[in-house]
Amino acid sequence: MSDHLLDCQGLNCPMPIVEITKAIRNLQSGQVLEVLATDMAFRMDLEAWARRTGHTIEAFEDGEIQRTLIRVK
Secondary structure (H helix, E strand, O other): OOOOOEEEEEOOOOOOHHHHHHHHOOOOOEEEEEEEEEEOHHHHHHHHHHHHOOEEEEEEEOOOOEEEEEEOO
């Protein structure tokens, strides 16, 4: 279950991470952001971003459309 859905389909690196960063500013600690993305480098970029920012990747589903849940720190 997510608190907010962010559709980043069709965006290429680094735009999904830029949009995630903007969206998280409007969420409170503990809330969950669901992200849909199609960029092939998204998972690698997301993992690096999460390590750097301290937010938690709760789930990640690979596929043509990648789906992830991010818990805000």
